[in-house]
Amino acid sequence: MTDPLTAAALAAALAAAPPPRTATLVVDDGTRIAHHRWDPDPGVDPDPVPVVLHHGFSADTLVEWAARGAVAALTAAGRAVVGVDARGHGLSDKSPDPTRYGERRMxxxxRAVIATLDAPAVDLVGYSMGAVVALLTAAGEPAVRRLVVGGVGAGVVEVGGVDTRALPNGVLAEALLADDPAALPPEVAGLRAFAELVGADLPSLAAQARAVHRDGIDLAAITAPTLVIAGDRDPLAERPHVLAGAIPDARLRIVAGDHGVVGDSPGFRSAVVGFLRS
Incomplete structure (x- = not known):
């Protein structure tokens, strides 16, 4: 995420967002994973299938989904919502050790959080890093009824995950740990500034950057109807039709914007809600 936010605007958006019920789950390696829950709005017909959200790199559930309006749009449509803070992000446990990270581990x-929901199925939405996590999950999780992935494109097919050709993971890791962020090149300076703005743990982010997934994903194993959604100026989601074409039952939606469409674009939110409702 690189969209320009001020601390005051972020604080105001977080304060205005619907408050969640937050809990933690201790997973198999002892890491505590935070997850946040919202109920459907009163007076609307509830859907028994919850929507599970997974954020992108350096963000967290509250910053990416609650403060930006996605949670409110979904609960207004009668959906229960669960947002997972990835390890190293948000309220989940932190570590500077790259061996504890990677999208496959996430x-x-x-899946451990999904197993606690006692739901007949889930609709799964992931953005950027979270899209890779969601694709890996849907490839091996029959409980996923519908899938939405945003902020990724041909890189998932050609390099196995987030497109490190546009943003090399080693460069990103070094930028996150640099002593003088003022000297950083513009392609990483925005990410560093965003991470600092939201209070992210920089050593943990650098560890995830070094562990980024690049082993390929069995996209043919995804059985859920899928929406691939990308901004038309997003350098990390180039040629999203390549990704959509590799998933058996996928459609593609292009919206105006760059990698910040997850927070900036009402069209992004309406596309997600509409697809999950259809």
């Missing part, structure tokens, strides 16, 4: 955490 997918195991996500």
């Amino acid at each position: 997918a195991r955490d996500l």
